[in-house]
Amino acid sequence: MTLLQPTYLWALLSLAVPLVIHLLNKGDVRTVKVGSVKYLKEFDTKQSRKIRLNELLLLFLRMLILGLLVIYLAEPRWKKDTEKTRITYLIDPILAQEESFLSFMDGLTMENPRWFSKGFPEYEAEIDEPGTPNYWQLAQQLGEVSSDSIVVFAKGMVEGVKGPRPKIPQNVDWVVIDNEQKVDTYIAAKKFGDSVRLFKVKGNSQLTDLQTTTLSQNDRRIVTTKQDSLELEEADENFKIPFLKEDTLNVTIAFDKKYEREMQYLSASLKAIGQYGMQEIQVEKVEDNAEFEQGKPRDLLIWLKEAPVPNIGSATIAVAQDSLANELIEETTTKNNFHLTERLTIQNTVAESLTNTLAKLLLSSDSLNQKVKEYDHRVIPEAELATNFSTEKVDRKDIRYMDISPWLWLVLALVLVTERILSKLRKQ
Template sequence: MSFVNPTYLWSLLGLLVPVAIHLWNKSEGKTIKVGSIRLIKESQTSKSSRLQFNELFLLLLRLILVSLICFIMAAPVSISKRSNLEVAYVVEPSLLKLNSIRSLVDSINDDNEVYLLAEDFPDYTEEDTEFNSEKKQLENPQYWQLAQQFSKLHSDSLVVFSKGKVSGIKGKRPEVSQKVNWILIDSTESTSEIIEITSFKDSLELLQFDIVQNLGRFSKQRIAAKDIEGYSIPEHVLRTELDTIRVQFYDDLEIENQVDYLKASFSALGKYLKRPLVFREFEQVSSDEKSIKNRDFLVWLSENEIPDSGTKSLIFKPNIYAENLIEKTTKAGVFQLTDILHRKNILEAHLAEDLLQLIELHPKIESKIAETDTRNIDKSILAPVFKEGSKSSYLAKFDWAPWLWLAFLVVFIIERIVSKLREQ
């Protein structure tokens, strides 16, 4: 046994206090001369002997209580060396909905350790007959993030049953010290779900995410607002409202036709999105102060510093090495126009389509797609990388603190009972 906080063991010196009090009370008192003590001796009974025993027993109990408190503060633990499991099994919780997979896992669970592919790898039990799909961490596991924690399972080899969904792959491929046999269960079915509803003046646009033969695609449908009752709409579907697109221009370069080309491209984009547009000139209040009012975007055709507005902006910054007419900059929400516009590059580079990235039509759509995306990924991409040097044993730690608290409670109850009897 070892202690996490061994310094607290010095508090055991506190045991001397109740012992000293007990001995002090037993010290000889003043001598009083009397004629005879024969009658006093005869008055002693077995009750007085029992009281003396109770005092000693109470002293012992209180010493034990003080000792237990000292050991609890020192946090005792037992560390032992244990061998890793030869093999362990991990199953993605959502697969337990399939009767065939559940029967297979039940048969494995008789002689092997089976865990769920979720945070902290909870143990699988056959009594869990109902799968809780409301828990997001169980329904949509992050495979690579969980693979980095495989060492917690203390196994030399792992067999993982998983759907291998595309939405579970994020970050860098992990390296693990266990040999992992990742078995993909292709349970993908053709699904179709409405994930967003966009409101217009008198109509609704339904954005639908379809999965057919492991391929995902989007489709849109425009319906009258009164016809929404005829569609099956999920409870937590995203709902957005699209307003007029407002674009404000500032041009002191006065390059021929630049503003006209941009306005024409924005107008084409507005017709495609079926949203009205409003163009206005940038309002400069004074030479030191500029105001930007009621706009969604600012087109800044100038060599001057663009005002910090916190909204989407397009600045003119030529770059002969750029691959696109419009590219992102290092500053969030700021894009750059990389060349002077003319008819040829507008058509070849599809300027109107490039301007689409400035408009966040579906700002919250990515998280919703991750919840509904059930496409599978190839096993060779999914599996982590094996790292040499796996250990065949590990150190297991046992915490004694809960048991010491239980012992303290029991001894305390006994001490109270004995103390009550002593008073009687």
Template sequence: MTFLQPSYLWGLLGLLIPIAIHFWSRKKVQIIKVGSTQFIAQTKSKQSKSIQINEWWLLVLRCFIIALLVGILAVPQITTTVPRLDVAYVFEPSLLATAEGRARFQQIPQQGRFLLTEGLPEWQEYTLVEEGNFHYWQLAKEMEQLPADSVVVFVHAFAKAVKGKRPTLVKNSTWIPVDTEAEISKPVWARVKKDSIEVVAVYSDATTLSFSKTPIAENEVRRNASQDSLEVNTEEGGAYIPIYPEKEIKVVMVVDDGFETQSTFVEAGIKAIARYTQTDITLEKRTPSAELVFPESDYIVWLSDAVLPETTAKTLRYRQDILAHRLIEPGTSPTDFIWTKELNTNVVLEEDWVGHLLDWFALDTDLVAQIQEEDIRTLSGEQLQTKVAVNTATIPNIATANVSGWLWMIFLFLMIGERIVASLRKQ
């Protein structure tokens, strides 16, 4: 057995406490003078010894409880030796989800197969694992704990699953892309326009991710019974996609004296976004006042030194910050944002002011998230390979199991027993 926090073992010095209490709490002998002892019953020696034994058992019980608590705090773990493999094979779960997918890997030994998901569980035939959001680099670090000298990883090589810094591993790993020639082309949602319905379709393959918008006359579409979905034809057959109403956005820009130039750049950026996204954006200019309220505003641009009134709308306040890294930074709440630099022609062109403003509007957040789900752009095998540490060390073939949970149950049982014994012995 090993301990993750061995420094807590110094707490075993607490065993001196119940020992000291036991000796200090012994009743002092009281001498009583009597005239005759013929009427005093002699104490049975066996009963006296029993009393002493019971008190000693109580002392041992208390000492054991303290030692057990110290051991739990030190986080004990049981180590066992596990068999070590020459090569471990790790599969992205969707590659083994179908019989056709499993047939491609028949030549690979069944022993030593693991799934590329949290915890890297060992794969057994007919194992069903829900494939959630993950990224390859994070799971690559967990491969260090696999009982094998090297690892071969079979993945779809999705570019969206590669995030963060490329890890450096002690274990040799080889990443092999599979199914990199697939492609997706399907409609994902529709938006109601004034005289038609606009269908948004996404296309993705190993190198491309794009979407297109196709207007369809209202009398040429078929809706479901609740009128919130549109029937479309796909490669798999008929399907329904959600219908969203046309967006009508109201922006209120509060402009104080001295901010007219900045308001001009903001107004030009909003008009460009409205044309680019084909969104109906209404811009209203106001001056700050004590009675200013925003009952129906979706967005507020605050160009004033006055205090911004409380509002539930998404706000953009102008406040220069020379240490900021972006033109628009998050503020003090999820709906509060700060515009950090004075605008001029160079800033607007070189730092992409309209792009930052478009990100702040976040008009198509739902659409972007759905398009990213259909993103199947891939990386090459060379781009997926992890770094190998120069000074490699052999990872011991041991497995550890935390036994703290069982010890807590024993501790609770002993505490109850100690209270019962102490109550009976009046200790």
């Protein structure tokens, strides 16, 4: 048996409380004076022995109740040995949408197929995880899979490779399923005075390119222009192209001098988002002791100060360094509140895709950035997707843990009922 919270065992010192109460609670002692006790014989009756036995039994039960509560708080887990499987196949959930791959799977005889998803559920289990998984983050959890060999069938999308390449003490064979989807489509338009700029995505499994074309609003290829879209005729085909929103985003960066470097990195990222997303972003910088306007409307507040974070009712990013965090900007338990978990450097801003993370927070689903991502079908080669193998010896046992807390509650209930019955019978 192992304990997830062994520090709670210090609470076992509370077992001394019932013992102290028992020793102090001897009842009222009354002295009776008699003339002579010479002829009185001292003897231990069966009834007196029974009383002492009941007192000790009650003491034991009460100490046992406290002990069981402490053990429950320590979160006990029972170790169960498990046998390793020879080979385990892990399948990218995105591949479940492709009939050709499912037909390929039906023709194979696989041992222990599982989904390449959090917890690695069985292949028969239903899974509903939209989007591309984080391949390398899941790879770090492969220690949970008890297998001599692991094969991962993955779509291999570039957007699924985030963060530094992991190093794990386990060989993994990656199989990237070919994706030859070609894209050539208009995704958005934007008005500039008397002209219109059209945005087209062209790409395949190797590249995704955003191309722009500027037309006069009187160009013969423009069939109709509405408030939210235009209709374009090209190569005897008509295309309905939505206009990008004209909303201006307001961002405030409040910073102390020690976080001036972070302010510069974040400002550069916001400038890139404004240019790429074709949406104006107004950045206000509040330095050191400059007055911060509490009620001013903002789409995002970046708080690089040691002072408490003000509540503005919209998205907020505050400095909160955390060496155990998995992401550079991590969402908290409070809605729209995020933490910047590291001091910014060139290395982590590039590796953790700071600009993309900010774009997700700021840009709506119909922004240019999000539209391009929908048509990004680039695939990373198998050699680039593979994780690094660690040669360090790891003392790892193939064990699983069973939660025995429900059984503890059952024993505790039985002991508590027994103690109450005995206490009532003995009036103690």
